Amino acid sequence: MTTLDAALDRLPLLAILRGITPPEALPVGKALVDAGFSILEAPLNSPEPYDTIRQLADAHGETCLIGAGTVLTPEQVQRTADAGGRIVVSPNFNAEVVRATKRLGMVSCPGVFTPSEAFAALDAGADCLKIFPGDAITPKFIKAIRAVLPASARIVVTGGVGAANLAEFMAAGADGAGIGSALYKPGRPAAEVGVVAAQLVAAVHAAREAA
Numbered sequence: 001m002t003t004l005d006a007a008l009d010r011l012p013l014l015a016i017l018r019g020i021t022p023p024e025a026l027p028v029g030k031a032l033v034d035a036g037f038s039i040l041e042a043p044l045n046s047p048e049p050y051d052t053i054r055q056l057a058d059a060h061g062e063t064c065l066i067g068a069g070t071v072l073t074p075e076q077v078q079r080t081a082d083a084g085g086r087i088v089v090s091p092n093f094n095a096e097v098v099r100a101t102k103r104l105g106m107v108s109c110p111g112v113f114t115p116s117e118a119f120a121a122l123d124a125g126a127d128c129l130k131i132f133p134g135d136a137i138t139p140k141f142i143k144a145i146r147a148v149l150p151a152s153a154r155i156v157v158t159g160g161v162g163a164a165n166l167a168e169f170m171a172a173g174a175d176g177a178g179i180g181s182a183l184y185k186p187g188r189p190a191a192e193v194g195v196v197a198a199q200l201v202a203a204v205h206a207a208r209e210a211a
Helices: 004-010 022-035 049-060 074-082 095-103 116-122 139-148 166-172 190-210
Strands: 011-014 037-042 067-070 087-089 107-109 127-131 155-156 178-179
Touching: 004 037, 004 155, 011 155, 011 190, 022 049, 022 190, 037 087, 049 067, 049 074, 049 116, 067 074, 074 095, 074 166, 095 107, 095 116, 107 127, 116 127, 116 139, 127 139, 139 155, 139 166, 166 178, 166 190
Parallel strands: 011 037, 011 178, 037 067, 067 087, 087 107, 127 155, 155 178
Antiparallel strands: none
C-alpha cells in the first residue's frame, strides 16, 4: 500500500475530481494514473461520491492513495473508509474529523490557513496540511510558515495552483499541490484529463530540476 510520503515523492500532486460521476471514475482514474498521479480524491459534494471512491479504490488502491475531499464530519470519514478510501481531505480543520480519520488508520489532510490552525491540526494528528485557498496567498507565505512548522510536516497548497506557478510554491517549501478545475471539470473527457495531467507532470519535473 502506498504511503503519503511515497505518493508525494513520486508526484507531488493531488487530483481533485469535484463533480465526477461514477461512470467517469474508471476512465478518468486510469488517465490520471497512467500520467503518474498517485493521489486521487472525490469530493463528497460530487454525485454519488462513495461509489466513485469504491471504484477507484478497487482499481488503484494498491498503488495509489484514493479517498474523499470536502469531508466535514466523522460520519463521512467512516463512510469513506467503508468505500475503501485511505485519505481524508477537508477544506477546514475539525479536530474530530482528524481524530476519526486517524482512528481508522487513514491519512488526514485538513484545510488550514493560519499558523494557529496549522499547529492545532498537527497536534490533533494531521498527516498533511492543506493550505486553502491557495490563490489568497503567495509563495512567501509558504516560506514563512515552513520556517516555523516541524520539518516533518507536509504542506499541500490547494486552489489557484497550476503549471504556471507550481515551481514557485515548491521552491518556497510546499510539498505538493491539490489540482482541481485546472485538471478536471464535470464532463471533461478522460482523454483531455490525461493531456492536462501530462502537462502538470512535466511542470513538476521542470520544478524539481530547477530546484
